Amino acid sequence: MIETIHQNLLAKKYSALELTQDYLKRATEKNNELNAFITITKTEALQQAKDVDQLIASGAELPLLAGVPASVKDIILVEGVRATAASKILASYVAPYDATVITKLKEQGMVLIGKNNCDEFAMGSSTENSAYQPAKNPFDISRVPGGSSGGSAAAVAADMSVYSLGSDTGGSIRQPASFCGVVGLKPTYGAVSRYGLMAMASSLDQIGPLARSVADTQIVFNAIKGQDKMDATSTPAKPINKEKNFSNLKIGVPKEYFIAGMNSEVEEVIKNTIHVAEKLGAQIVPVSLPHTEQALAVYYIIQPAETSANLARFDGIRYGQRAAIDNGDEKLIDVYKKTRGQYFGAEVKRRIVLGTYILSAGYYDAYYKQAQKVRTLIQQDFKEVFNQVDVLITPVAPHPAFKLGEKMSDPLSMYLEDVFTVPINVAGVPALSVPVGKTKTGLPIGAQIIGPWWGEETLFAVGQTLEN
Amino acid sequence: MSLDIQQIEHIANLARIELTALEQEKFASQLSSILDYVDKLKKTPVTSVLPADGGTFELTNVFRADATSEDVFDVDLAKQLIALAPETDNGQVKVEKIF
Numbered sequence: 353m354i355e356t357i358h359q360n361l362l363a364k365k366y367s368a369l370e371l372t373q374d375y376l377k378r379a380t381e382k383n384n385e386l387n388a389f390i391t392i393t394k395t396e397a398l399q400q401a402k403d404v405d406q407l408i409a410s411g412a413e414l415p416l417l418a419g420v421p422a423s424v425k426d427i428i429l430v431e432g433v434r435a436t437a438a439s440k441i442l443a444s445y446v447a448p449y450d451a452t453v454i455t456k457l458k459e460q461g462m463v464l465i466g467k468n469n470c471d472e473f474a475m476g477s478s479t480e481n482s483a484y485q486p487a488k489n490p491f492d493i494s495r496v497p498g499g500s501s502g503g504s505a506a507a508v509a510a511d512m513s514v515y516s517l518g519s520d521t522g523g524s525i526r527q528p529a530s531f532c533g534v535v536g537l538k539p540t541y542g543a544v545s546r547y548g549l550m551a552m553a554s555s556l557d558q559i560g561p562l563a564r565s566v567a568d569t570q571i572v573f574n575a576i577k578g579q580d581k582m583d584a585t586s587t588p589a590k591p592i593n594k595e596k597n598f599s600n601l602k603i604g605v606p607k608e609y610f611i612a613g614m615n616s617e618v619e620e621v622i623k624n625t626i627h628v629a630e631k632l633g634a635q636i637v638p639v640s641l642p643h644t645e646q647a648l649a650v651y652y653i654i655q656p657a658e659t660s661a662n663l664a665r666f667d668g669i670r671y672g673q674r675a676a677i678d679n680g681d682e683k684l685i686d687v688y689k690k691t692r693g694q695y696f697g698a699e700v701k702r703r704i705v706l707g708t709y710i711l712s713a714g715y716y717d718a719y720y721k722q723a724q725k726v727r728t729l730i731q732q733d734f735k736e737v738f739n740q741v742d743v744l745i746t747p748v749a750p751h752p753a754f755k756l757g758e759k760m761s762d763p764l765s766m767y768l769e770d771v772f773t774v775p776i777n778v779a780g781v782p783a784l785s786v787p788v789g790k791t792k793t794g795l796p797i798g799a800q801i802i803g804p805w806w807g808e809e810t811l812f813a814v815g816q817t818l819e820n
Numbered sequence: 821m822s823l824d825i826q827q828i829e830h831i832a833n834l835a836r837i838e839l840t841a842l843e844q845e846k847f848a849s850q851l852s853s854i855l856d857y858v859d860k861l862k863k864t865p866v867t868s869v870l871p872a873d874g875g876t877f878e879l880t881n882v883f884r885a886d887a888t889s890e891d892v893f894d895v896d897l898a899k900q901l902i903a904l905a906p907e908t909d910n911g912q913v914k915v916e917k918i919f
Contacts, residue, residue: 445904446904448897448900448901448904581884584882587880643864645860646860646861646864649857649858649859649860649861650861652854652857652858653858653861660835664836667836668906669905669906669913669915670901670904670905670913671904671905671906672906673906674906674907677916682916683916683917683918683919684915684916684917684918685836686916687915687916688836689833689836689837689838690838692835692836692837692838693837693838693839693840694838696837698843701837701839701843701847702847702850702851704835704837705828705831705832705835705837705839705847705851706851706854706855708831708832708834708835709823709827709831709851712831712834718862719858719861721871722861722862722864722866723858723861724871724872724873725866725869725870725871725872726861726864726866726869727871727872728869728870728871728872729864729866729869731872763850763854764850764853764854764857767854767857
């Protein structure tokens with residue numbers, strides 16, 4: 353799709369301004385129903401489009417992404433644009449600088465349609481934790497679009513933007529991509545700079561693209577990747593450049609990802625996908641990742657622990673909202689407590705309290721340190737399995753998109769939805785969510801293709817074949 | 821592992837979050853069930869396993885020269901950043917008294 357837009361812009365079939373106006377109109381109209389955007393950046397988009405048209409008129413070389421209407425999860429900073437992280441605490445916060453990924457896309461001539469709805473500070477699997485009302489699934493508006501990058505996935509699926517940037521800490525790009533029938537990539541940890549992404553869990557967070565095809569996803573990933581001096585955890589790429597076609601491809605199927613209680617249609621579609629890969633010539637190898645069951649527990653220790661530290665910065669002093677003071681006797685600590693109590697949503701408070709407990713004196717060794725040791729075992733599982741196979745194919749989520757409100761009363765049941773996606777973040781490997789089928793009622797089902805560290809190119813090659 | 825309301829109150833104070841009585845009650849039961857779930861890790865044998873220290877498998881140190889950024893001298897940027905604070909006074913961030 354990006355390539356087509358690029359060719360059409362060059363051939364002057366339409367101008368960047370016309371294209372942008374078309375997307376702005378559709379995004380504004382559909383947003384009433386889908387709530388995929390928290391902010392629509394009409395003024396910026398029109399100006400950026402005019403700039404691209406000037407570039408085209410000048411005859412200068414046109415970058416591939418120039419003039420392509422994009423959207424960005426509202427947890428990534430764009431200079432001069434409100435960034436709420438879907439939280440009341442940042443209701444009127446205007447970002448003072450661009451995230452590195454935004455700088456890179458602006459250099460390519462990005463047209464920003466708006467900022468996508470998400471779970472508050474990216475905490476959730478349904479976008480129901482947004483303080484600005486949930487986003488809806490374009491395939492069935494009584495259902496969730498997934499989360500936390502649910503607005504991004506809904507916007508791309510409903511053609512309100514051509515691609516979106518999301519963030520993935522435990523499945524927040526892949527699961528909404530699967531629920532909304534689009535492609536989503538969680539890159540290798542360190543592949544994309546996180547400068548300007550509001551941090552949730554620093555050892556797990558990655559920025560990645562959501563788009564309508566694997567080819568588009570690859571284009572956006574190539575535009576945003578790379579080491580950045582502003583993010584010390586970003587590292588030089590060590591890409592694996594193995595030429596892969598299906599006749600010499602080994603696909604691992606980990607038995608731990610086909611569990612009791614998963615939806616039978618999801619299981620059927622994924623098994624069929626594996627069968628298709630086999631018919632195309634791939635060798636299917638049953639494998640085991642023995643510590644899969646522990647990965648979710650590891651995740652729900654490490655992630656709240658890091659969250660509790662990262663969100664300490666929202667204290668009502670330097671930016672964001674500040675609770676009103678009742679009388680002259682209040683002290684600084686009261687400002688902190690009232691501000692955070694009043695402006696954080698339930699899930700954010702729950703995770704901060706849980707993380708604070710996990711890191712408190714006397715419990716650190718039993719929880720955090722133990723989790724980091726088991727994390728080593730999980731990383732070793734992946735290292736060993738990728739000595740045997742090139743990629744793994746698994747479901748993205750045990751169920752298709754669920755109903756709004758269905759899992760909100762029980763946090764643990766919501767956490768269990770992440771069972772197939774969190775091990776990837778715990779290990780730091782890349783994974784691609786590709787739509788491969790639908791339920792009888794028409795809900796999309798995605799397959800998760802997992803690769804070794806820096807194996808993105810192989811994921812794209814395999815994904816491109818399977819999406820067709 | 822179960823947490824009672826007093827423990828929740830204590831932890832919320834450490835986390836600098838004021839919780840309502842209803843939230844304290846809810847969190848006590850919800851966090852107890854989450855802790856019960858993650859307790860399964862204690863059974864995983866980890867003798868002689870080193871803790872992972874990040875999201876990458878093989879960590880290397882990242883060094884750079886201790887240089888001063890030009891931003892430090894950018895008066896406009898400083899003004900812009902201070903303007904983001906909810907309360908300011910004469911170019912400074914204003915806070916409540918500490919004691």
